[in-house]
Amino acid sequence: MGTSDYSVVEVADIITQDADISARLLRLVNSPLFGQRAKVETLSRAVTLIGANELRNLVMATAAQRTFTGIPEEMVNMTDFWRHSVTTGVMAKTLAEQSNVLHSERLLVMGVLHDLGRLVIYLSLPDESRDILHITGGDTWILADTEQEILGFNHLDVGAELMRSWHLPESFIEVAGFHNAPANAKEYRLEVALVHIAKAVANGHMVGLSVDEMLWAIDPSAWDTTGFSHQDVSALVTEMIIRSEETMDMIIAPARRAQA
Incomplete structure (x- = not known):
């Protein structure tokens, strides 16, 4: 599946399955780095604001820490x-x-x-x-x-x-x-x-x-x-x-x- 095949709902559902990544991404989206004036409280809203493909890539970046251990x-x-x-x-x-x-x-x-x-x-x-x-x-x-x-x-x-x-x-x-x-x-x-x-x-x-x-x-x-x-x-x-x-x-x- 390519990055363009991911919908907002699908990406949000995938992230929701991992509480650690969910929490970290919500903190990141609400940081000054992303400049959102209103607090982002749901993953679906985060996906809508940033875009499904980019949020998927952010998930991959955070998940990469778990891949390279030992x-x-x-x-x-x-x-x-x-x-x-x-x-x-x-x-x-x-x-x-x-x-x-x-x-x-x-x-x-x-x-x-x-x-x-x-x-x-x-x-x-x-x-x-x-x-x-x-x-x-x-x-x-x-x-x-x-x-x-x-x-x-x-x-x-x-x-x-x-x-x-x-x-x-x-x-x-x-x-x-x-x-x-x-x-x-x-x-x-x-x-x-x-x-x-x-x-x-x-x-x-x-x-x-x-x-x-x-x-x-x-x-x-x-x-x-x-x-x-x-x-x-x-x-x-x-x-x-x-x-x-x-x-x-x-x-x-x-x-x-x-x-x-």
């Missing part, structure tokens, strides 16, 4: 991983709003899911993953090249295939596959460029870089595609970080408490 702490701190993913998603959505992108909620979910290929590799090839992480020393910017050298493919390839296997739209597949190299994107260059910029800012924020330092790794093609300048993005960083912290409290904190 990865040793020595490979990845899962709280940090999801913190980075959610931060990227929130920042991509904020940038999309500034660009007047239609259905900016898509960018939130694309950002949350963009790096899942890493987790697939960690779960599927733990020994090789340990070697790769030892070589990179935690430098995520050389991770894909190191994976390519050792495995013959990288986590972007795997992420794109995962999005395809989940029957997500082509835009999700391109973001997962090209977020490190937005100049190589095909049909969805804007979405890929927005997530690329958001990822760079999120990476910098995670390690405590200044705003200027956050922007050094952004591919020049991303500036051309989005029309943003360094100054434009710099002016949004504080707002994006605040939004990210609010959203992480809704997505990550409940999951962490549930696992405690």
Whole structure:
């Protein structure tokens, strides 16, 4: 079944079957991130406001936390991983709003899911993953090249295939596959460029870089595609970080408490 086959009632019924996801999504929809003036109290109303397809994708993003479990702490701190993913998603959505992108909620979910290929590799090839992480020393910017050298493919390839296997739209597949190299994107260059910029800012924020330092790794093609300048993005960083912290409290904190 494709995303266009889901009706409002069907999506609401599916979400209702999971109390944890239901509660988390209602909190998210009522957060400042979505800017609803009236309180959203029912899942069917949430679906109507956001759209069945986008809410389905949000469900998938939150459910992904349950899918990837059992990865040793020595490979990845899962709280940090999801913190980075959610931060990227929130920042991509904020940038999309500034660009007047239609259905900016898509960018939130694309950002949350963009790096899942890493987790697939960690779960599927733990020994090789340990070697790769030892070589990179935690430098995520050389991770894909190191994976390519050792495995013959990288986590972007795997992420794109995962999005395809989940029957997500082509835009999700391109973001997962090209977020490190937005100049190589095909049909969805804007979405890929927005997530690329958001990822760079999120990476910098995670390690405590200044705003200027956050922007050094952004591919020049991303500036051309989005029309943003360094100054434009710099002016949004504080707002994006605040939004990210609010959203992480809704997505990550409940999951962490549930696992405690």
